[in-house]
Amino acid sequence: TxxxxxxxxxxxxxxxxxxxxxxGRVIGFEPGPKFFERLQxxxxxxxxxxxxxxxxxxxxxxxxxxxxxxxxxx
Numbered sequence: 001t002x003x004x005x006x007x008x009x010x011x012x013x014x015x016x017x018x019x020x021x022x023x024g025r026v027i028g029f030e031p032g033p034k035f036f037e038r039l040q041x042x043x044x045x046x047x048x049x050x051x052x053x054x055x056x057x058x059x060x061x062x063x064x065x066x067x068x069x070x071x072x073x074x
Contacts, residue, residue: 001020001024001025001026001027002016002020002024002025002026002027003026003027003028003029004016004026004027004028004029005029005060006029006030007028007029007030007035007039007055008030008032008035008039009035009038009039009042010028010038010039010042010043010053013026013028013039013053013055014042014046014049014053017049017052017053018049020052021052022051022052024052025052025054026052026053026054027053027054027055027056028053028054028055028056029055029056029058029059029060030055030056030057031057031058031059031067031069032069032071033057033069034071036055036057039055040055043055
């Protein structure tokens, strides 16, 4: 099992999924709404990885609290 913290749109997530193979698991975490939506779309385009990859729209931290997401317009 591999954790991809900050999965973005899935480039590393999918490379990890191929590396762990059919018996492995990749759990991706991406808090950014637009990035997470694209990650989900990319996963839908790769249905053979859906049994390996699990994605969650949330941020991880050593601190307890609420994440406020704000995208840079640039």
